[in-house]
Amino acid sequence: MVLEVALIDVTAGQEDAFAAAYQEARQQIEQAEGSRSIRMTAGIETPTRFVLMVEWDSVEAHNAFRASDAFGTWRGLIGPHFANPPHVEHFTDI
Numbered sequence: 001m002v003l004e005v006a007l008i009d010v011t012a013g014q015e016d017a018f019a020a021a022y023q024e025a026r027q028q029i030e031q032a033e034g035s036r037s038i039r040m041t042a043g044i045e046t047p048t049r050f051v052l053m054v055e056w057d058s059v060e061a062h063n064a065f066r067a068s069d070a071f072g073t074w075r076g077l078i079g080p081h082f083a084n085p086p087h088v089e090h091f092t093d094i
Contacts, residue, residue, distance in 0.1 A: 001036065002059055003091045006052040009083040015047055018081035022050075025077035028070040029054055034061025048083065059090050 010018045022040050029038045036055035043049035056062045065071055 001093070002056050002062070003093075004052070004054040004056060004062055005089055005091060006054075007087040008050040008052060008078075009086075010048050010050065010081045011083045012048050014081045015042070018050065018078060021077045021081060025074045028074040029065065032061075032065045032068070032070060034058065034064065052086075062090070 008018075019040075019042070026038055026040070029035050034057040036057065037053075038055075039053045041051045041053070043051075054062070056065075
């Protein structure tokens, strides 16, 4: 299992619209082969910052999702709210 962590900064004033878009888009990841769980958190000190955490079976499963049409739908819904491209990394338990 790997954990995808994405640091997402949204354009100021679009926080609620981003959160609503995420609620619609999350099913794209929930239904993806190899996804185990998805969670989005909102910043307290920096309300324009969100952290996405997705558990995947493997990095390859995440990459397969990124190559799919579902990723295009996902990104099309949430992407318009990005202030800049998200910073994404993968982690494993120790």
